[in-house]
Amino acid sequence: MKGVPFSGVLRLSRFIIRQDRMRYLWWLVGIIGMTLIVPPAFNELYPTEQDRNIMAETMKNPAMEAMVGPGDLANYTLGAMVSHQMLLMTAIAVAIMNCLLMVRHTRAEEEDGQAELLRSLPIARHSQLLASMFTLFGVNSLLASLIGIGLYSLSFESMGLSGSLIYGASLGAIGLFFAGVTAVCAQLSESSRGAVGLSFTIMISCYVIRSVTEWIPPFGWLTQVQPYSDNNWVPVVGLIGTSILWFVLAVVLQGKRDIGSGFLPSRSGRAHASILLRHPIGLAWRLQRTAFISWSIGMFVLGLSYGSVLGDLDSFFQENDLLASMIVADENSSLTAQFLPTLMAVLAFISTIPALLSIHKVVGEERKSRVEHLLGRAVSRKKLLVSYLVLALFTGFLMLSFSALGLWLAGTTSMEDPFTFPMVWQASIVHFPALVMMIAISICLIGVAQKATGFVWLYLFYGFLTLYLGGLFQFPNWMEKLSPFGFVSKLPIEDMNWLSAGGLLAVAVILLIFGMNRYNNRDIEG
Amino acid sequence: MNVIEMNHVTKVFGKHQALDGLDLAVKSGEVFGFIGPNGAGKSTAIRVLLGMLRTTNGTATIFGKDVWRDAVDIHRRVAYVPGDVNLWPQLTGGEVIDLFASLQGKINEQKREQLLMRFQLDPTKKCRTYSKGNRQKVALVAAFASDAELFLLDEPTSGLDPLMEKVFQQCVEEVKAEGKTVLLSSHILSEVEKLCDRVGIIRQGRLIECGTLNELRHLTRMQLTVATRNPIESLVSWQGVHDVVPTESGWTFHADADEMEAIMQKLSAHGIRKIESASPTLEDLFMRHYEETTESREV
Numbered sequence: 001m002k003g004v005p006f007s008g009v010l011r012l013s014r015f016i017i018r019q020d021r022m023r024y025l026w027w028l029v030g031i032i033g034m035t036l037i038v039p040p041a042f043n044e045l046y047p048t049e050q051d052r053n054i055m056a057e058t059m060k061n062p063a064m065e066a067m068v069g070p071g072d073l074a075n076y077t078l079g080a081m082v083s084h085q086m087l088l089m090t091a092i093a094v095a096i097m098n099c100l101l102m103v104r105h106t107r108a109e110e111e112d113g114q115a116e117l118l119r120s121l122p123i124a125r126h127s128q129l130l131a132s133m134f135t136l137f138g139v140n141s142l143l144a145s146l147i148g149i150g151l152y153s154l155s156f157e158s159m160g161l162s163g164s165l166i167y168g169a170s171l172g173a174i175g176l177f178f179a180g181v182t183a184v185c186a187q188l189s190e191s192s193r194g195a196v197g198l199s200f201t202i203m204i205s206c207y208v209i210r211s212v213t214e215w216i217p218p219f220g221w222l223t224q225v226q227p228y229s230d231n232n233w234v235p236v237v238g239l240i241g242t243s244i245l246w247f248v249l250a251v252v253l254q255g256k257r258d259i260g261s262g263f264l265p266s267r268s269g270r271a272h273a274s275i276l277l278r279h280p281i282g283l284a285w286r287l288q289r290t291a292f293i294s295w296s297i298g299m300f301v302l303g304l305s306y307g308s309v310l311g312d313l314d315s316f317f318q319e320n321d322l323l324a325s326m327i328v329a330d331e332n333s334s335l336t337a338q339f340l341p342t343l344m345a346v347l348a349f350i351s352t353i354p355a356l357l358s359i360h361k362v363v364g365e366e367r368k369s370r371v372e373h374l375l376g377r378a379v380s381r382k383k384l385l386v387s388y389l390v391l392a393l394f395t396g397f398l399m400l401s402f403s404a405l406g407l408w409l410a411g412t413t414s415m416e417d418p419f420t421f422p423m424v425w426q427a428s429i430v431h432f433p434a435l436v437m438m439i440a441i442s443i444c445l446i447g448v449a450q451k452a453t454g455f456v457w458l459y460l461f462y463g464f465l466t467l468y469l470g471g472l473f474q475f476p477n478w479m480e481k482l483s484p485f486g487f488v489s490k491l492p493i494e495d496m497n498w499l500s501a502g503g504l505l506a507v508a509v510i511l512l513i514f515g516m517n518r519y520n521n522r523d524i525e526g
Numbered sequence: 527m528n529v530i531e532m533n534h535v536t537k538v539f540g541k542h543q544a545l546d547g548l549d550l551a552v553k554s555g556e557v558f559g560f561i562g563p564n565g566a567g568k569s570t571a572i573r574v575l576l577g578m579l580r581t582t583n584g585t586a587t588i589f590g591k592d593v594w595r596d597a598v599d600i601h602r603r604v605a606y607v608p609g610d611v612n613l614w615p616q617l618t619g620g621e622v623i624d625l626f627a628s629l630q631g632k633i634n635e636q637k638r639e640q641l642l643m644r645f646q647l648d649p650t651k652k653c654r655t656y657s658k659g660n661r662q663k664v665a666l667v668a669a670f671a672s673d674a675e676l677f678l679l680d681e682p683t684s685g686l687d688p689l690m691e692k693v694f695q696q697c698v699e700e701v702k703a704e705g706k707t708v709l710l711s712s713h714i715l716s717e718v719e720k721l722c723d724r725v726g727i728i729r730q731g732r733l734i735e736c737g738t739l740n741e742l743r744h745l746t747r748m749q750l751t752v753a754t755r756n757p758i759e760s761l762v763s764w765q766g767v768h769d770v771v772p773t774e775s776g777w778t779f780h781a782d783a784d785e786m787e788a789i790m791q792k793l794s795a796h797g798i799r800k801i802e803s804a805s806p807t808l809e810d811l812f813m814r815h816y817e818e819t820t821e822s823r824e825v
Contacts, residue, residue, distance in 0.1 A: 086564075111615075191616070195553065269621065269650055271620035272624055273625050277625055283625060286616075368612050369608070369614050370614065372606075376601060377601050380598045523578065523579075524579070
């Protein structure tokens with residue numbers, strides 16, 4: 001196969017598709033479904049131009065702009081509203097999909113040794129990487145076309161063909177961009193976890209930076225597309241162009257390294273284990289330490305960025321009497337405080353991710369046949385699972401606290417009448433029972449159906465959607481209540497509902513006990 | 527006294543019957559060789575013994591305790607080495623050994639250092655840089671540095687070079703000399719032949735043969751090479767004679783142990799000029815059992 005640098009690419013692409021077709025299907029169904037549900041819902045809730053203009057007024061504030069980006073608020077048609085409020089959030093889901101899939105096809109295969117097997121066959125060094133790129137190019141193109149056609153087929157007046165196509169295309173382009181970023185991360189880091197962590201860090205930083213400065217790729221470019229109003233193709237082309245640069249960089253980097261190695265250095269270590277590393281919980285901590293530290297920093301920074309917006313919001317309200325008169329709801333709390341529960345809810349959803357990752361580590365370890373080293377020694381399953389549980393709870397609690405700390409710190413320096421730390425912290429930690437509930441659901445899945453643990457992500461996402469959209473557009477109440485986050489009191493504008501918090505915890509404890517019991521009584525795989 | 531006892535253990539995964547009424551008894555202080563090809567159920571049996579898998583039927587005990595219910599108690603006195611040792615890429619070999627030792631009881635520093643030296647393992651390297659053989663060494667050092675009374679070794683040498691295999695064999699002999707019990711699953715038959723007191727052959731989830739090597743040899747065939755003064759025309763059709771191959775001056779064939787007397791009488795009638803016999807190796811035994819299955823399957 002000399003002289004054929006990319007031989008086997010098509011075959012490998014087919015192989016990847018065959019392996020992961022169900023995974024693609026679920027991602028596509030999820031993202032497309034979430035996109036197509038929204039326009040009819042908006043149309044129902046805001047049938048007239050007047051309704052939409054009121055919505056546009058409430059969106060005219062720095063906090064919302066930080067979260068969803070700028071929109072065509074002057075001409076807030078149904079299409080403009082959908083693209084304003086949904087495009088950036090959907091783009092993040094698409095980016096997550098691409099990060100996870102790309103790592104799965106590249107670094108994870110290499111880590112598990114499958115890459116070595118494949119590469120010993122007459123296929124070229126870059127073929128696997130290229131096959132992954134081709135496959136994800138296909139997935140993103142499919143996503144783009146289906147969303148474009150799907151939105152158009154809803155046949156709303158303000159959602160024409162070109163707007164729908166560009167909406168889909170911009171999501172596909174952001175997907176490709178992050179597929180490219182992740183392809184590079186997979187060359188840098190030596191482990192698949194590290195690669196996922198690195199690409200998520202880049203993604204979150206990009207999101208945060210965008211809220212400060214527009215026109216920074218990729219999310220800054222994305223929000224310039226403005227489907228259904230400007231229909232600006234330039235940023236889409238820019239995103240696709242940049243993603244090609246990422247891909248080229250990934251191929252070049254791969255050409256410079258040995259299989260299994262990375263560019264970020266790994267140091268030689270200690271000959272003896274520390275005292276901490278002599279207990280299952282010490283091991284669990286050690287395995288998650290890096291991720292924990294990165295997430296802590298991430299949550300703190302995210303809190304800071306939201307907090308800095310609070311100051312802008314504060315001054316904005318003081319200048320804008322019309323808006324102030326419009327949304328006064330509660331005389332006891334300031335206008336800015338009205339926004340606190342929404343910000344905290346978003347931070348709480350993101351804080352749940354590291355907590356769930358932490359508890360899922362125990363199944364990951366099982367799949368890699370590493371728990372047998374512990375269970376084969378004098379460690380009971382209960383002790384093992386409780387170790388991971390304690391760590392997950394600890395992670396969730398601290399993530400909520402760090403994001404509150406960041407928000408409070410930035411708010412204090414930018415607001416005229418700043419919040420007290422206890423108030424911010426309470427508004428954040430009030431989500432803890434819901435977070436515990438999510439962990440308990442994960443434990444149940446781990447005990448009953450360890451292959452289906454991924455479903456908890458869908459559930460988390462459902463909670464986010466119902467709360468995020470429901471809060472803005474009055475979805476039926478029961479839809480929110482299907483997620484534990486629907487039972488969280490909106491501090492500080494609501495009173496603390498101890499009953500629902502206690503109820504959540506009680507149900508969580510029952511689920512925990514059930515899940516642990518099942519885990520104790522099932523086969524350990526691996 | 528039996529350290530391990532499995533009575534009619536079955537294990538079903540979905541539709542696949544991994545263990546089909548497995549009976550196994552390993553006596554205290556012996557080295558028991560557990561042989562069979564991939565997929566015969568060796569690892570499943572060991573994972574049942576470790577309490578990782580729940581039996582579908584039957585009972586299994588170690589030290590007289592139930593392997594599922596009393597797993598933690600049993601594991602305090604057991605050392606396990608899997609064939610495929612997966613370790614945490616970010617920990618060093620030394621950290622893993624210490625972790626394993628402390629999860630079991632206390633660390634015997636002196637033994638640990640000595641074993642690291644014998645297996646020539648650098649404990650400061652991260653596990654991600656270890657080859658398969660080196661990862662296996664980590665598990666072996668942790669096992670032999672422990673005070674375990676029972677060693678469950680599941681193809682522990684599949685990645686070791688011949689020198690390290692030798693070190694492994696010495697380690698097994700040392701623990702045996704201390705009166706400890708070893709269950710050695712392997713398909714390196716020369717290793718089993720060298721180390722084991724008794725051998726069990728597993729096929730399709732059942733123990734089809736079990737005993738000392740000598741006992742097993744009785745059940746099987748002897749290889750004979752003969753040269754006779756008068757040519758033997760009908761050798762192929764003799765009772766108990768198999769695999770007849772002509773040589774320059776006579777024949778080579780396998781003879782059933784229980785037909786040996788009759789065969790020798792017939793042979794001497796042809797005037798034996800030269801006779802050589804070789805007792806069957808474990809490999810012959812093993813191959814015979816498996817050839818029989820393929821033959822019977824073809825019929």
